[in-house]
Amino acid sequence: MGLPRRLYRRARPSIATIAQQTLDTRIVTRTRLFDNPPDDYTVYSFGTDERYEFERPRHVGDLPAVIESKVGECTVPAPFVVEIEDTTIIGPSALVAADGRIILESALGGYERLIDASVRALLAGQLPFETRFQRPEDWYEGPLFPLVGPWTTDYYHWLTDYLVQVFALEAYREQTGTDPTVLIPANPPGWLQDSLSLAGVDPDQTREWPGNRVHCSRLVVGALRRHTFSTSDGYIHSPAAMARLGDRIRDVVLDDGYDTDAVTCSSRIYVSRADAQDRRIRNEDALMSMLNDYGFERIVPGEHTFEEQVRQFSDAEIVLGPHGAGLTNAIFATETTLVELFGSYQNACFFTLANGLGHGYVSVMCNSQGNDIVADVSGIESLLQDF
Structure with a gap:
């Protein structure tokens, strides 16, 4: 990581705090979207609140403080989808603005991600807000459903923040009888395209986002399926939504007679x-x-391809590995135990996900070597003797 990037990351929390204080009336938060939406916003609710009790997990070595902080009761609020008239979509991260206000859900619900999206827009020559000095370069009649934003092509965030929005898309379709065009990242990787298709989105229904500045007459935004705003110690994504997504994709892969000879499968990964x-x-x-x-x-x-990963993890009884996006594939297992290895960087997102899905979970604290990890081989072996 270069010096400018390190300095930016260090300054970002302070910049985000200033932005939150100074732009308060120019930001439409999730709470306002649901409780007091501006004119020309139509909210459609679906589903119910989710309540969880996260228990202190088994662990080898010290239990990371970020996991300890998540132990206890948690509520993931009921989801909703909102239709907004006359919006401007801005920059590579597809910031959404309407009537001079930024929709915070389009920046993953957090001010730090809003700063990231704004910087990316500026670097692309786009002012990150509506202004008469920059007019939209194109017009979409809509309705348009964006699956573009910060970290869109990050495997973990694509599944937990974006692909899971297929349920909001379907709820909107059921309540309005209208089928929006789905906006996806430009030049999407193969696994992203495959996951969309397996989740039920027809490729002919999608349109790649050019990353510039456009006007949309009707935009449809799904509320984030998680408990917290953007945090440094781990998200609590909706286990119910992730279980539903994992089940849907796994069932399609297995029911379609996927070529089981193309990959090897093991109950321990x-x-x-x-x-x-x-x-x-x-x-x-x-x-x-x-x-x-x-x-x-x-x-x-x-x-491996996306389908191969689904197949490989579908029968896994134990999934073991360092903290990273690959562990997200545990959502495709029907019943498993996730053993997560930590070094200097710790994050509780897989603890809450595994716990909420009803999977087993074990944390293993290891030594660090720079940004890498030196596994506690003897401690892991002692653990495995109990399985």
Whole structure:
């Protein structure tokens, strides 16, 4: 990570706080969307509140403080979808503005992500707000349903923040009889396109976002399916929504007679980050030497298609690996235990997801080597003797 980026990340929380204080009346938050929407906003509710009791998990070594902070009761609010008239969509992250106000849900609901999206817009030559000095370059009649924003092509966030919005899309369709065009990232990776199709979105229904500035007569936005705003210690995404999404995709893959000979399947999976830039297991050879004795298969998710990953994880009884997007595939397992390895970076998102899905969960604290991890091989082996 270069010096300018490190300085930006360090300054971003302060910038976000200033933005929240100074732009309060120019921001439409999730609470306002639901409780007191502006004129020309139509809200459609669906589903109910979700309530969870997250129990303190089993752990090897110290339990990360970010997980400890999530232990206890949690409510994920009922979802809704909102239709907004006469909007402007701005920049690569598709910020949504209407009548001079920014819709915060279009920036993943948080002011830090709003700052990120604004910077990306500025770097692309777009002012991150409605202004008479920059007119829309194109017009969409709508209705348009955007699945574009910060971290859209990050595997974890695509599944938990964006693809899960298929249920909001379907709720809107059921309540209005209208089928919106789905806006997706430009040049989407193959796994993203495959996941959309498997989740029930027809490719002919999609349109790639050019990343410029357009006007849309009717825009449809699904509320984020999670408990918290953007945080540094982990999201609590809706376990019910993720379970529904995982079940739907797994059932389609398995029911369609997917070629089981194309991939090998094991009930015990080690998720490697060998192709990542950080949180790699430095002593992976030693770890795998031990894991092989316990029947584990090593998988590098990025080396497989989306369908192959669904198939591989569908029958997993144990999923073990360092914190990373590949662990999201646990949503495709019917019943599993997630064993998550931590180094210097800790995040509670997979703890709350596994707990909410009814999966087992174990945290393993390991030593760090820079941004990578040195696995506690003996501690993991002692743990596995109980399975």
